[in-house]
Structures are given as structure tokens and as C-alpha cells.
Amino acid sequence: MADKPLTMAEKVWREHVVVPGEEKGGQRTPDLLYIDLHLVHEVTSPQAFAGLRLADRPVRRPDLTIATEDHNTPTLEIDKPIADPISRKQVDTLRANAAEFGIRLHSLGDDDQGIVHVVGPQLGLTQPGMTVVCGDSHTSTHGAFGALAMGIGTSEVEHVLATQTLSLKPFKTMAITVEGTLKPGVSSKDIILAVIAKIGTGGGQGYVLEYRGSAIEQLSMDARMTICNMSIEAGARAGMIAPDETTFDYIKGRPHAPQGADWDAAVENWRALRTDDGAEFDAEVVIDADALEPFVTWGTNPGQGVSLSDTVPAPEDFDDPVDRESAERALKYMDLAPGTPMRDIRVDTVFLGSCTNSRMEDLRAAAGIIRGREKDPQVRMIVVPGSQRVRLQAEAEGLDQVFKEFGAEWRFAGCSMCLGMNPDQLQPGERCASTSNRNFEGRQGKGGRTHLVSPVVAAATAVRGTLSAPSDVLSTEPQPA
């Protein structure tokens, strides 16, 4: 009998089972999976290393473990000691742990330092078919390569450090099929914001999402990473995209990519990862890419979003009492009145950065909108490359000049204003158009208000001062340089 057709996620899972779970009292115990790549940052690792030290255990596979500093790092004056004592302590602790346990660390000032989810793919460490974990929810980013990539908690970080394995319960599978072609000015961020608005922040719970369809196949790796990054905002365990020529072209030649005959063998294996014809998903959601417009959030969770040409909804628009109450609370926090056109919302700050949208393509797209134009004088714009490599490449292309001439601040790499763990924060009541992934209350600073947007919407908003689509800006002539 022919084998049962499998989804990509099931294939990767099967390849990694070290000890299968057992049926016990009507319930299945978790499988023990082998982990191919463990990414580490300063926030979720201190207690894990402390646990190892206490048990007198080494790190099992330091060669499959790599650390970077990102959340607590400043993006200005990086040659000075970190001013905040808590941030400094976290970073110093990571440095001491990496030295003691023999783990490669990319520290502030190093060319390979940056946000953990930007650094892994950039080095060619993230590869199709791998299991990738990190003590960070946005580990789902790496699924863009056809890896099974999951965020884990600190006790699991300790387990992986000690054993290079992880106990996991099987998941359900959901296909997110996106067919068609995106209109100009619409990007992968708009796809994922629309997906989350559709299925809700809990809609993906217990599932691994597989994004597929002609619109996904047309996307670059940078754009695919944006989508997989936000899978966790739909509550999913992970997000994946089948590896294809775009994936192989991206990986080829990177520092950790297989070489020579190994490369050919790897590509052959990677090609076999895609979901088999006839494989069954537990659920499917279909999105029409042709109908999508730039998408922005109005509320305080990533599912509270609408098209930019819509208006702020009213709590009464929601049938579910929980949604209604959450909308009411969000509108109060965001200081927005129902019926207000989204385009009339004025912002104070524009943040271009975070592991969602701080790669080369994001910076190029934003620079393309603002080149030769003037920033709204009341708006402050911060541009934070996701890694030092991205910063250096952007500088080689002259993008830093484009941003600076426009009046934006050009920073060093890190999580920055994505979350309030470093000096880049919103003031209470400040409103921000942000290319990051979370708009929770206080996320970007106490009392700060966040609208999640794509890089080109962020750029257009910085030009006009109000939430804007690229087409709103491109209809006016740029100033002669």
C-alpha cells in the first residue's frame, strides 16, 4: 500500500522523532524530537544556563547553538556601556554564559549582531526541513524556509541546551491558501494582517499554518519571513512555506549553506519536503490576493485591523460579546472614535524595524517611497535595520542617505521600538505607525499607541503625517534632489 500523503510539517516532524510518544490511558504522550538549530538571546536564556550550571551539565551541541544580543541593546552610541542596569545585566549575563558554555555569540558592535530572527537566515543557518527553536515567540519566522520553527519557554531552552531534543505534542495542520497577485503598494505584511483579522488572534491555536498558493510563490524570502513571523499572532504553533527556487537562491553561498556535492544533495532533499498531493489539512482558509489593500490595525491586538480605506469600527459592529468588549477597550486606549476614516489618523512616530520588517527589501521599499520627498515636520521617523549586515548593505546602497535626507533617524541593529526593553520607546499617549508585529497596550512604551503597518505604508505615513497608502504619496511628484 502506498504511504499516506503527508503535509510538509508532518514530514519534518517524522524525520526528527527520536523517541515516539505512547498511548497511555487514552492519551498520547509527547514525541521527543531532535533539534537542528537552537537560537539564543539575552532575555530568555539566563535561567536556562543557570539550570545547567546547577546540574553541572554542559551544552550538548554548542555547534548547533548560536546567540545574539538584540532586545536590550541600544541603537545609538553602541560603543558606550548600556545605561540601563537591568538591560546591561542581561547582556553581560549572556556574554558570560556564552563564554562559559562555549557558545558562539554575536555581540553589539559585531558585524553579525542583530535580531535573532534576522541573523539566523542571513547566515544561512536556517535551512529547509530543519527543526529550529528559540526562547522567542517569533521563531516562527524561520518557517519561511520550510523549517519547523517554534518559540519555546525558558525551561524548554534549558532542556534543548542540555539534550538537543524537545518533547512536543503533535499539532493540527491548517492551509492558508493565498491565490492571485498583489496590487502595487500591497505587500506580504498586508496578507498576514488580513489573515489574522480573518481567523482572529486565537484562530491558529494548536495548528501549524502552511501558507501556499500563487501569491505566496511569487514572494521573495524577505516577504515570506514577514508572513511566517506573524503566525504566532494568530496563535499558531508555527508557520511554514514550501521551499522552492526562491528559497534555494537565497541560501546558496551564505556562510553556513552546504557546498559542492553537499549542496546538490541538500537541494534534492529540500525539494521532497513540499506537501504531497492529496495530503489532508485539518482546516483551510482561502485569501484572495487580488482583493487585498494596504491593511492597518486600529486596536490593541494584531487581529483588530481593517483596510486603510475603511473607517474605525464601532464595538456594536462585533456580534461576539468578547470581541465587542475588547473593541470598546481598545478604542478607549487608542483614543479613536468609531467611523473615523483610517486615513485621517495622525501619528507622532513612524518606526521602520523589528524582525517582521527590517530586512533589505523592507528598507529598499520604504526608501523607494520617500526618496526625494519631505517628511511631515511633526513626525519622527526611526529606521532600525534588523542586523548589522543589513545596516552595512543599506549603507553600501546609499539608503542611509535617503533616510537621513528625508529627516529620519538611522540607527544600529536591534529590536528597538518593537518593545519597550531598550531606550527606544514611545511617550505616554504617543501614536506610532509601526512595521512590527504587536500592538498590545504599552508594547512600545507605557501609554504608547501602535498601528501595525507595512514598510511602504510606514514610509507614506511619514510623508503625509496621517496613515497613508503608497499611492497617496506616489500621485504627487517628488521634489528635485
Ligand SMILES: CC(C)[C@H](C(=O)O)[C@@H](O)C(=O)O
Ligand atoms: C522577549 C521575548 C521573550 C519576546 C517573545 O517571545 O516574543 C519578544 O521577542 C516579543 O516579541 O515579545
Ligand code: SF4
Ligand atoms: S523585534 Fe520585536 S518581535 Fe522580534 S524578537 Fe525583537 S522584540 Fe520580539
